[in-house]
Amino acid sequence: MIHESSANIHGDARGCGGRLRDARTAAGLSVQEVATRLRMPVHVVQALEEGRWQVIGASVFVRGQLRSYARLLGVDVEPFLDAEIAPTAPVELVSHSHAPRYQRLMENMGRRAVYVVITAAIVVPVWLATRSHFSDVAPTTASLDAVPPEAAMPAQGSPLPPPAAPSAPPAADAGPYVASLAPPVNRSPAAGKLVLDFGGESWMQVVAPDGTTVEQGLMRAGDNRTFDLGAGLRVVLGNATAVRVQQAGSIVDTAPYQRANVARFTVSSDGSVTPAE
Template structure:
C-alpha cells in the first residue's frame, strides 16, 4: 500500500521535475560562445522570444505550435536533435503525444451494368446537344442570301443601272430621253460583245448631237481621241490630255459632277464650261497637257499618293 502511494506521488511530481528544453538550448548557446542577439538574428525572431524559450516562459510565446517550431529551429542551429527537444517541450507542457492509427480505405466498387448504360446514354445525349448547338450557331451566323430574281426583272435592273450611269455623264436632257426609252430598245444584243464605256459615251454624244428640240445644260463633257488643236475653238472650258491611264473627276463649284471616270492612254477630255471647276487627277505624271479658258495650267507638286486636287477659275 505504501509503495503504491509512493509511485503515485512520484507520478504527480514527475511533470515538475522534467527538464526545460530551453535550458538545454541555453547551455549549448553558451558553449558555442553565441549571444542571444546573434541567435535571434539567425532564427529571424525577436530577442525577447529567445529569452522566453531559454527561461521556459512558453505562455508568453504565440502558442505551442509556433513555440515547438522555434525550439526545432534553435536545436538545428545548435547541432542538437530537434525531435528530442520537441518531445521534451511536449512533456514539459503536459501535451500527450498519441499515434493516430491509419484508417484503411474502403474498396471502391465498380458501377454495375445499368450504371454504365446510363453513363453511356448521358454522354451521347450531351454530344448530340453540343452538335445541335454548333449547327444552330453556324446557321445563325450565315448571311441570308437574297432570292434569285427572274431573268426579266434582272434585265430591267441592269437597264436601270445603265440609265443612271448615263445620266451622270451625259447632259440632263439626254438622260431624260434615255430614261423615257422602252426597256426592249435599251436591252443589249445577247450575242454582241460588251462595248467600251468610253466608246459608248462617244456614240451617245454622236446620236444626240443633231437633236435640238430640248435645251442642253451649260456643262457638256466630251471624250475624244487626242488632236493637235483644242476641241473648243474659242478656248473656253477645260482641255486635258493624258499619256497613260488616269482617273479624272471634274465638278462644278455647286457640286454637279461633269465628268468622273478613267481616261485611257492617249485620250483627251474637253469640257465647255464658263465657271470655276474642281479638278481631281489620280496620277499627275500621266497628264501631258492641261488648259483652262485657253491658258495653260501648272499643276501643284505631286503628293505621296500621286493624287492632285485643285480649283480652276478662282
C-alpha cells in the first residue's frame, strides 16, 4: 500500500471537518454513536472532524470516509473535497533494469538450441529404430558366375584363349553363388525343416503345439535359425519384412500373415502354412 505524504493532503477544521462536526452536534449524535454507525474507530471520526487527514492515510481513503460521514448526516461536502484534499495521482511505474539487445538475442538463441537438441535426442533414435520397417525393397545380390561383357569379348587382334576344359555338371540342387555381405546360409534346406534368415533386427518367437517355447529373442542382421517341423510350430516375427522364411526349400510369402509388420503363422508337420489362431 502506498501512502501519500501529509504535504499532498491539505485540510483544516474550518472546511469539511467543521461542517461534519456541526452537523453531528445539531443531530444530537456523539462521536461514539457516529463511529458505531459508520463502523469506524473513534479516533478516525475525530481525525475527520479535526481535518487531520494524515492520520487516516492516502487521499483516496480520506475522500471515501468523508463521503460516508456526510451521507450519514445528510451534508454535502463535495465542494470542499477538491479544495482541501489533493486528487489522487496514479502511481508511475519505472523500470530500473534493462537487458542489452545482444543479451536478449543470445538468450533466444540458447533457448532455440536447447529445443533443437531435445528434439534431435527424441527423433533420431526413433527414426533409426524404425527406418527398416518402411523399407520394402529387397536387397539385391550379384551373381559371382556372371562374366562382365568386356571380359567375355577379347580385344581386337588378340588371339582367342584356348577352350576351357569341360567341368563336371553342377549338382541338380545346387543354386548359383551370389555376392552378399550376409554370412553363408543353407540355400536348400532339407525337407521337413523351417529356415529363418534375418536381414535386419527382428524379434522372434517359436512355440511348439504344447505351448512350450522353442526359442525367442531379438535376432540380429545375418542370423539364421533352422527348426524341425516334425511336431508343427507356431511362429511370431517382428519386423517381418526383414526376415526370409523358407520351408522345404521354398520361400514362404509372409505378407498374408502380417499385421503392422508383425507376422504370425503356424507351420504344420506336413509343411502347410496357415495363419496363427
